[in-house]
Amino acid sequence: MVRQPSTAEDFVAELRRLRAQAGDPSFRQLSRIAQRRSTDAPGEGRMDPLPPSTTSEVLSGKRLPRLPRLEFVESYVAACLSASGVGEPEIAAEVARWRDLWRSLATPLEEPADTAPADRPSPRRPRALLPLMAVVFAAGLGAGIVGTLGWTGRQLPTADAAIERPTTEAPDVCLPVGAALPAGEDVLRLPPEGEKAGSWWVNESGTATLTTDGRQFEADVTAGTSRPGDVIIVKGDVTLVEGRTYALAFTATADRDTTIRVRVQDSRPPAYHPSYDRELSVSRDACVHLYKFAAARTSAHSELTFQVGGRTEDFHLRIRDASLVALPA
Numbered sequence: 001m002v003r004q005p006s007t008a009e010d011f012v013a014e015l016r017r018l019r020a021q022a023g024d025p026s027f028r029q030l031s032r033i034a035q036r037r038s039t040d041a042p043g044e045g046r047m048d049p050l051p052p053s054t055t056s057e058v059l060s061g062k063r064l065p066r067l068p069r070l071e072f073v074e075s076y077v078a079a080c081l082s083a084s085g086v087g088e089p090e091i092a093a094e095v096a097r098w099r100d101l102w103r104s105l106a107t108p109l110e111e112p113a114d115t116a117p118a119d120r121p122s123p124r125r126p127r128a129l130l131p132l133m134a135v136v137f138a139a140g141l142g143a144g145i146v147g148t149l150g151w152t153g154r155q156l157p158t159a160d161a162a163i164e165r166p167t168t169e170a171p172d173v174c175l176p177v178g179a180a181l182p183a184g185e186d187v188l189r190l191p192p193e194g195e196k197a198g199s200w201w202v203n204e205s206g207t208a209t210l211t212t213d214g215r216q217f218e219a220d221v222t223a224g225t226s227r228p229g230d231v232i233i234v235k236g237d238v239t240l241v242e243g244r245t246y247a248l249a250f251t252a253t254a255d256r257d258t259t260i261r262v263r264v265q266d267s268r269p270p271a272y273h274p275s276y277d278r279e280l281s282v283s284r285d286a287c288v289h290l291y292k293f294a295a296a297r298t299s300a301h302s303e304l305t306f307q308v309g310g311r312t313e314d315f316h317l318r319i320r321d322a323s324l325v326a327l328p329a
Contacts, residue, residue, distance in 0.1 A: 005101060005105065006105075007065075007105070008064055008065050008066060008067045008105060009061065009064055009065070011067060011068075011101070011102070011105055012058065012059065012061060012064065012068070013301075014101075015058070015059060015068070015073070015076060015077075016059050016201075018076075018077065018080045018081075019059070019080050020201050021080075021084070021197070022080040022081065022083045022084040023083065023084060024201065024202070024205055024210070025079075025080065025083040025205075026052075026205045026206050027050075027052035027055045027056055027205075027206075028052050028206065029083060030050050030052075030055060030076065030079040030080065030083065031049060031050045031051060031052055031055070031079075033050075033078075033079040033082050033083055034047065034048065034049055034050040034075045034076075034078070034079045035049055035050075037075075037078060037079070037082065038075075047071065047074070047075050048069070048071040048072045048074070048075035048076070049075070050072070050075055050076060050079060054072070055076065058072065058076075060203070067102060067105060067106055070099065070102050070103075070106070073098055073099070073102050074095050074098070074099060077091075077094060077095050077098045078091050078095055081094055172278075172280050172281065172289065173289075173290070174285075174287035174288065174289070175287070175288040175289070175290055176288065177251065177286050177288055179288055179290075181247070181249045181288075181290060181323070181325075182247040182249075182290075182292075182325050182327055183325065184247070184325040184326050184327050184328060185325065185326045186323045186324060186325050187238055187239055187240070187246070187324050187325070187326055188235060188238060188304060188322060188323055188324040189237070189238070190214060190215050190235065190322065191214040191215075192214060192215075193213055193214055193215045194213055194214055195213075195214045196212055196213070196214055197214075198214075198237075199212045199214045199215075199217070199235070200212045200217040200233055200234065200235055201233070201234050201235075201236070202219065202231070202232070202233050202234070203231065203232050203234065204225075204230070204231045204232075204309075207221065207222050207224075207225060207230075207231045207309070208220065208221045208222065208231050208233065208308060210233060215320065215321070215322075216318070216319060216320035216321070216322070217233060217318070217319055218316065218317065218318045219233055219308065219316070219317045219318075220314070220315075220316050221308045221309075221311065221314065221315055221316070221317060222314055223311050223312055223313050223314050225309035225310055225311075226309070226310055227309055227310045228260065228261040228279075228307035228308065228309050228310045229261075229307050229309060229310075230309035230310060231307070231308050231309035231310075232305045232306065232307045232308070232309070233305065233306045233308065233319075234303050234304070234305045234306075235303060235304045235305075235322070236267060236301070236302075236303040237300070237301065237303070238264075238302040238303055238304060238324060239299070239300045239302065240264075240266075240275060240295035240297070240298065240299055240302045241295055241298050241326075242295050242296065242297045242298040243294055243295065244294065244295050244326060244327075244329065245292060245293070245294050245326075245327045246264075246275075246292070246293060246294075246295060246324055246325060246326055246327060247290065247291070247292050247323075247324070247325045247327055248262070248264065248276065248289075248290070248291045248292075248293070248304070248323075248324050248325075249288065249289065249290045249291075249321070249322070249323050249324075249325070250288075250289055250319050250320070250321060250322040250323070251286055251287065251288050251289075251319070251320050251321045252280070252282045252286075252287055252289060252317070252318070252319055253282065253283070253284060253285070253286050253287070253317075253318045254282040254283060254284070254315050254316060254317050254318070255284065255315055255316040256283075256284075256313065256315050257281065257282075257283045258281070258282055258283075258311055258313075258315050258317075259279050259280065259281050259282070260279070260280060260282060260306055260307065260308050260317065261277070261278070261279050261280075261306070261307040261308075262276070262277075262278060262279075262280060262289075262291075262304075262305070262306055262307075263276065263277045263278075263304075263305045263307060264276040264277075264293070264302060264303070264304055264305075264324070265277070265302065265303060265305065266297060266299040266301055266302045266303075267299075267301045267302065267303050273296060273297060274296065275293055275294070275295045275296040275297070275302070276291060276293040278291070282317065288321075292327070304322070304324060306319060
């Protein structure tokens with residue numbers, strides 16, 4: 001279900017959702033589409049060229065709590081829809097809907113200079129636009145997938161040491177494939193096999209090529225980034241309850257011995273507060289990992305991330321049978 005954005009943070013989450021629904025086009029691809037559209041329709045006024053660095057900062061939440069510029073939103077929405085093959089009439093209609101949503105949240109300082117006061121909807125009118133988001137993606141994009149915001153390794157300084165280094169705990173244990181795992185409600189809510197909507201998402205598609213069928217993913221990860229958090233694979237919209245115990249399980253393999261970082265965190269900048277955080281080794285041998293932890297805070301916007309940057313060699317990672325089970329109290 002698509003949520004009605006009531007804050008700038010929610011609005012940015014919907015922008016990420018739109019990109020995921022469009023097939024996760026790279027930031028460079030969106031920039032090329034925006035530039036082509038600007039060339040094809042030079043008389044249409046403000047069109048943001050969507051520099052990849054700008055798009056990355058907006059979608060990662062680095063510019064919150066301010067809304068992205070309206071010119072950016074219009075160009076970004078059009079580029080995402082164009083990347084997914086939507087026709088021009090539908091693109092124009094969806095851009096208009098996103099424009100209305102933006103204006104319902106914008107403050108006077110965020111309004112474009114050429115917007116006349118008489119044309120400005122009140123910032124307190126978002127409830128009047130509730131039907132809009134239900135049809136924003138009706139133009140052939142299918143069911144909405146959850147938006148995520150992964151930790152990029154570039155968050156603001158914090159006193160919480162767990163933000164900067166893995167949690168100290170007992171050595172990792174590799175369970176045999178088929179081992180009995182805890183039962184309970186799986187709050188990860190991965191989609192049925194074969195459906196990509198609501199599944200995994202990667203923050204840097206130019207560095208990690210992600211293939212997913214919904215229940216599992218495979219990623220070809222390129223070397224060269226400096227830290228694990230520079231490349232992350234994310235499953236978002238996970239609801240956690242503070243103090244409740246959860247069991248995280250997944251099977252991991254890689255084509256070479258390497259180390260990755262697994263992290264369960266809320267998705268609210270700047271801290272991305274962790275409930276669980278550790279490094280683990282992966283190899284060609286299939287290993288079932290099982291971790292138990294208590295949630296650090298209540299959040300409907302938590303996420304499971306696999307942070308795979310900072311490696312010195314290219315590698316192929318496969319994660320399957322992932323679950324995050326809420327254990328009985």
